[in-house]
Amino acid sequence: MNPLTLSIFIMSLGLGTTITFSSSHWLLAWMGLEINTLAITPLMIKQQHPRAVEATTKYFLTQAAASALLLFASMTNAWMTGQWSILEMENMTAITLITLALALKLGVAPMHFWLPEVLQGLDLKTGLILSTWQKLAPFIILIQMAPALNPNIMISLAIISTLIGGWGGLNQTQLRKILAYSSIAHLGWMIIILHYSPNIAMLNLVLYLVITSTIFLLFNLTNSTTINSISMTTTKNPIISILIMMTLLSLGGLPPLTGFMPKWLILQELAYQELFLVATIMAMTTLLSLFFYLRLTYSTTLTMTPNSMNMMSSWLTKKNLKPIIPLLFPLTTMLLPLTPMLYFSLQ
Amino acid sequence: MIYFVMLMLMCFIIGLVGVASNPSPYFAAFGLVMSAAIGCGLLASHGTSFLSFVLFLIYLGGMLVVFVYSAALTAEPYPESWLDWPVLVNVMMYLLGVGVGVYYFFGEWNMMHWMGVDELNNFSLWRGDLSGTSLMYSDGIMLLFLAGWVLLLTLFVVLELIRGLGRGALRVV
Amino acid sequence: MTPMHFTFTSAFILSLLGLTIHRTSLLSALLCLEGMMLTLYIALTLWSVENSSSAYLMSPLILLAFSACEACTGLSLLIATTRTHGNNHLQNLNLLQC
Numbered sequence: 001m002n003p004l005t006l007s008i009f010i011m012s013l014g015l016g017t018t019i020t021f022s023s024s025h026w027l028l029a030w031m032g033l034e035i036n037t038l039a040i041t042p043l044m045i046k047q048q049h050p051r052a053v054e055a056t057t058k059y060f061l062t063q064a065a066a067s068a069l070l071l072f073a074s075m076t077n078a079w080m081t082g083q084w085s086i087l088e089m090e091n092m093t094a095i096t097l098i099t100l101a102l103a104l105k106l107g108v109a110p111m112h113f114w115l116p117e118v119l120q121g122l123d124l125k126t127g128l129i130l131s132t133w134q135k136l137a138p139f140i141i142l143i144q145m146a147p148a149l150n151p152n153i154m155i156s157l158a159i160i161s162t163l164i165g166g167w168g169g170l171n172q173t174q175l176r177k178i179l180a181y182s183s184i185a186h187l188g189w190m191i192i193i194l195h196y197s198p199n200i201a202m203l204n205l206v207l208y209l210v211i212t213s214t215i216f217l218l219f220n221l222t223n224s225t226t227i228n229s230i231s232m233t234t235t236k237n238p239i240i241s242i243l244i245m246m247t248l249l250s251l252g253g254l255p256p257l258t259g260f261m262p263k264w265l266i267l268q269e270l271a272y273q274e275l276f277l278v279a280t281i282m283a284m285t286t287l288l289s290l291f292f293y294l295r296l297t298y299s300t301t302l303t304m305t306p307n308s309m310n311m312m313s314s315w316l317t318k319k320n321l322k323p324i325i326p327l328l329f330p331l332t333t334m335l336l337p338l339t340p341m342l343y344f345s346l347q
Numbered sequence: 348m349i350y351f352v353m354l355m356l357m358c359f360i361i362g363l364v365g366v367a368s369n370p371s372p373y374f375a376a377f378g379l380v381m382s383a384a385i386g387c388g389l390l391a392s393h394g395t396s397f398l399s400f401v402l403f404l405i406y407l408g409g410m411l412v413v414f415v416y417s418a419a420l421t422a423e424p425y426p427e428s429w430l431d432w433p434v435l436v437n438v439m440m441y442l443l444g445v446g447v448g449v450y451y452f453f454g455e456w457n458m459m460h461w462m463g464v465d466e467l468n469n470f471s472l473w474r475g476d477l478s479g480t481s482l483m484y485s486d487g488i489m490l491l492f493l494a495g496w497v498l499l500l501t502l503f504v505v506l507e508l509i510r511g512l513g514r515g516a517l518r519v520v
Numbered sequence: 521m522t523p524m525h526f527t528f529t530s531a532f533i534l535s536l537l538g539l540t541i542h543r544t545s546l547l548s549a550l551l552c553l554e555g556m557m558l559t560l561y562i563a564l565t566l567w568s569v570e571n572s573s574s575a576y577l578m579s580p581l582i583l584l585a586f587s588a589c590e591a592c593t594g595l596s597l598l599i600a601t602t603r604t605h606g607n608n609h610l611q612n613l614n615l616l617q618c
Binding site: 001005008009012015019031034035038039041042045046048056 | 507
Binding site: 027031034038041045048049050051053054055056057058060061064065068069071072075076078079082117118120121 | 525529532536539540546549553556557559560563564567571579582583586589590593594597600601603604605613615616617
């Protein structure tokens with residue numbers, strides 16, 4: 001792709017998210033989301049093989065339908081109350097419709113069916129943009145209207161998401177689909193706390209973005225897209241395999257690593273709200289996700305060479321370690337001691 | 348006039364039922380053209396003649412012509428119209444749904460709620476919608492720039508999307 | 521709920537249902553998206569008319585520009601799908617299923 005064209009697309013991606021961030025009017029927020037959708041389609045279709053085209057088509061249809069539904073719901077709100085402001089939503093029908101539209105945009109279950117298929121059709125770099133940068137704009141709208149959201153709908157969406165994220169990922173051997181289901185499960189954790197404490201949801205979003213960026217960049221570094229090809233990592237680069245193991249465990253939320261922090265804070269906040277049953281269900285469903293992360297670490301690191309492998313040795317494409325990975329990896333693993341600072345600075 | 352507008356509203360819904368009930372693309376495009384034309388009539392009956400004109404010129408004259416052209420390109424040998432059974436079942440189902448909605452909301456309707464945008468026409472030489480849309484060039488200039496940027500972006504997006512793997516034909520033979 | 525409000529609500533829901541439930545070809549899905557945008561255009565105009573806020577009357581034009589962009593992207597995706605998959609039926613988009 002021509003660098004000039006590429007720069008136009010990248011700038012428009014930034015422009016769309018910025019417009020959505022800075023707007024308190026539904027029409028402008030909708031315009032930002034549309035610019036985002038339009039700007040990412042050529043990046044997704046870049047390889048032009050049938051899978052990329054199919055993924056782009058599916059992504060475009062779902063996102064266009066979701067943003068049209070968003071504008072329709074805000075217009076219903078305007079017809080009923082005369083308000084276009086995101087911060088002052090009153091009509092319950094409009095709030096529910098907007099929640100569902102944003103859930104469709106983010107890929108929260110039960111509107112998640114497009115996410116694993118779309119992510120499977122992309123390469124890992126575009127998948128990184130899709131699962132980090134594209135989540136920001138819809139999530140910021142959700143955070144802006146957090147006090148008006150209906151807690152029952154959010155709790156049911158969240159529990160369905162964590163369950164589907166855990167059960168769906170158990171069945172997969174493709175890393176990108178596993179990461180898609182892990183994204184669904186993490187979104188469930190974010191939206192369960194959204195109504196009660198938007199700050200913790202924001203913290204969870206930021207940490208999820210950091211950990212997911214690390215894992216996508218590491219997989220991109222080792223060119224691995226299946227469990228089979230990830231098992232070759234130790235022979236290619238033993239240090240990278242250790243990094244992948246730590247990052248996966250942090251994604252699963254094991255205690256000495258960063259990923260434990262948002263889960264801890266969310267469970268504490270749910271216990272303060274006296275939602276003990278919900279907190280128990282959330283804590284149990286994350287075991288499902290932890291199972292497939294552990295399976296990945298088992299085939300990556302814990303089975304050391306020399307052993308019999310199921311895979312032919314692939315061509316070693318020599319890739320240099322990107323300087324962003326040493327920056328992201330300490331954030332991915334060692335932020336837990338900073339919990340008091342992060343938590344109280346958000347209050 | 349009120350009965351005429353009610354007739355237009357009904358035809359608008361019927362046109363979109365024709366789109367939604369999954370006929371072949373030619374017939375769906377015809378339903379959309381009908382709805383767009385009736386939409387022009389609706390807007391004109393509310394006094395916003397400029398926006399009605401824009402809808403007619405841009406939407407009907409520009410975009411839907413392209414859609415009809417694409418429908419002609421992706422032609423099927425045996426198109427399904429609204430009179431074929433699977434489509435007819437959908438049409439009946441949707442019309443029934445709309446009828447239930449009308450029945451449910453009928454008591455709350457205030458039929459006489461009618462208003463134009465021209466309350467100020469004693470003081471102004473312009474219609475209300477003209478003075479409203481011309482704000483796009485003064486106060487809403489940033490929105491105009493944004494829309495222009497999106498149109499430029501779409502040009503590049505379309506060029507990248509249809510690049511293909513170096514094959515030029517529309518169809519794979 | 522005025523007859524106007526009922527009309528465009530039901531028209532939008534009809535187009536959304538048509539897009540969601542049964543589509544055989546990609547072109548008719550795009551036509552349903554266009555139907556949604558047409559409904560939104562009319563609803564935005566009528567909202568500004570009924571609230572007599574003439575400053576909002578430029579929002580339908582912005583909406584029309586964005587929906588034209590969306591329609592362009594959809595049609596070029598139609599062309600790309602036809603090239604790679606042979607036809608534009610949505611059942612053929614099954615390479616990535618779980």
